[in-house]
Amino acid sequence: xxxxxxxxxxxxxxxxxxxxxxxxxxxxxxxxxxxxxxxxxxxxxxxxxxxxxxxxxxxxxxxxxxxxxxxxxxxxxxxxxxxxxxxxxxxxxxxxxxxxxxxxxxxxxxxxxxxxxxxxxxxxxxxxxxxxxxxxxxxxxxxxxxxxxxxxxxxxxxxxxxxxxxxxxxxxxxxxxxxxxxxxxxxxxxxxxxxxxxxxxxxxxxxxxxxxxxxxxxxxxxxxxxxxxxxxxxxxxxxxxxxxxxxxxxxxxxxxxxxxxxxxxxxxxxxxxxx
Numbered sequence: 001x002x003x004x005x006x007x008x009x010x011x012x013x014x015x016x017x018x019x020x021x022x023x024x025x026x027x028x029x030x031x032x033x034x035x036x037x038x039x040x041x042x043x044x045x046x047x048x049x050x051x052x053x054x055x056x057x058x059x060x061x062x063x064x065x066x067x068x069x070x071x072x073x074x075x076x077x078x079x080x081x082x083x084x085x086x087x088x089x090x091x092x093x094x095x096x097x098x099x100x101x102x103x104x105x106x107x108x109x110x111x112x113x114x115x116x117x118x119x120x121x122x123x124x125x126x127x128x129x130x131x132x133x134x135x136x137x138x139x140x141x142x143x144x145x146x147x148x149x150x151x152x153x154x155x156x157x158x159x160x161x162x163x164x165x166x167x168x169x170x171x172x173x174x175x176x177x178x179x180x181x182x183x184x185x186x187x188x189x190x191x192x193x194x195x196x197x198x199x200x201x202x203x204x205x206x207x208x209x210x211x212x213x214x215x216x217x218x219x220x221x222x223x224x225x226x227x228x229x230x231x232x233x234x235x236x237x238x239x240x241x242x243x244x245x246x247x248x249x250x251x252x253x254x255x256x257x258x259x260x261x262x263x264x265x266x267x268x269x270x271x272x273x274x275x
Contacts, residue, residue, distance in 0.1 A: 005029040005031040007031045007033050008023070008060045009041055009062055018159075023167070023168070054086065057088070058091070060091075063075070066096065068096070069227055073108060090116070091109060093116065094159070098239045106118050124159075132219065134270065138271060142191045144204070145212045149237070153258055158179060158181075177246035179244065180240075181257065183258075191203060193258055198262075198266065
């Protein structure tokens, strides 16, 4: 272990907040990389990059909201140059499974000259409990495109565990861990699990990609909807319809099942309906 802090970019995000908590539980010094952090970080402001990297030994890097966003790969490449000049010893990159621009971002990190680990993740289970699908589920519906195409959805806590292992243990440099859940599930099957867990009907509602775009645009705007719809079209075409052993290779255990995620999320009260 090093006396230098570990930088977590996206420290307030779904994965980053968990990585921070798990690192601090191990007694590791963490520098939070976010716009309102003590040492601020902003992808849109390159002047913030060198200060947040000063004295840092390792970094977990996420790009919000996704590496598919226009300009993301270029910003990542510019950031890795600053990081290399700062003497960063190890970077762990969060990537998206089956996404073209995420793969391009992976190559940027591979070619940066910085020792690296890549964590290429499937769709997040926490989108159901913390993300854009929480409100529809509260209303008894799970509206998703993709038809019967199965997805090996992953619990974000597994992603965070893999990231923490890569940042604090030997033997992970140069690895690409493609992380998925332990089984393939259709969205209809996920709705069945949610129905059983919540104790009330959650109906899978198959929708078109155009309807998906309209739903996202209503809450996040047209630009965000364009990107996320493009990702959905790209990743729900069958290319990701298989499980991988990334979690097991990194951690020596099986990934958590979606049913286990649902029970854990239910216990937090995230799907409680106010009287």
